């Protein structure tokens with residue numbers, strides 16, 4: 001399987017109409033946790049098994065990963081989880097606009113692709129436009145969780161979020177980074193980084209009450 005796809009290529013710039021929540025879920029009104037770049041899906045599979053009163057959505061640009069994650073989900077008969085193929089930078093807004101007010105409670109972006117070369121920075125998934133979409137639709141007190149083992153990358157993300165009006169950084173007694181994944185599950189890349197003893201930078205943000213104006 002291809003390790004990366006170029007999200008800026010013509011094919012991935014075509015908007016996809018994602019199925020609405022009432023098609024995806026048995027109980028369409030449960031709170032939603034959205035995981036951006038869900039890859040093999042293990043993180044959400046674990047959470048969905050543990051928390052049946054939440055709905056979980058994993059969005060992923062590499063379609064073969066979505067197909068295999070969906071296969072695992074089906075086998076486990078998890079009705080509160082769905083993996084969808086899309087480029088989140090293109091197709092997320094329309095889907096979010098269909099949610100109930102306050103339904104989007106958690107968004108996680110974990111170990112996003114670094115695209116190390118400066119000329120490739122624009123391929124990175126996290127952009128101000130994505131942050132704005134999340135802010136526009138997230139419930140007050142909703143959580144945005146990010147983590148990476150690449151300091152420069154996470155720093156560029158925290159700079160954008162810290163400078164936005166919409167999120168307050170959860171500061172655990174003066175430390176910039178939180179110690180633990182706040183959720184009851186780990187991602188594949190997180191397990192890899194833990195095994196290799198890499199430093200992992202984790203930050204949690206809470207949606208404040210400032211209204212979205214744009």
Ligand SMILES: C[S@@+](CC[C@H](N)C(=O)[O-])C[C@H]1O[C@@H](n2cnc3c(N)ncnc32)[C@H](O)[C@@H]1O
Nearest residue numbers: 037039060061087088110111113125187188189
């Ligand atoms: C390094 S992997 C991390 C996967 C997983 N979150 C983890 O921690 O193990 C980043 C994932 O984000 C996906 N991705 C990158 N850009 C994306 C985009 N624009 N839309 C959706 N998924 C994207 C990649 O295909 C890849 O599977």
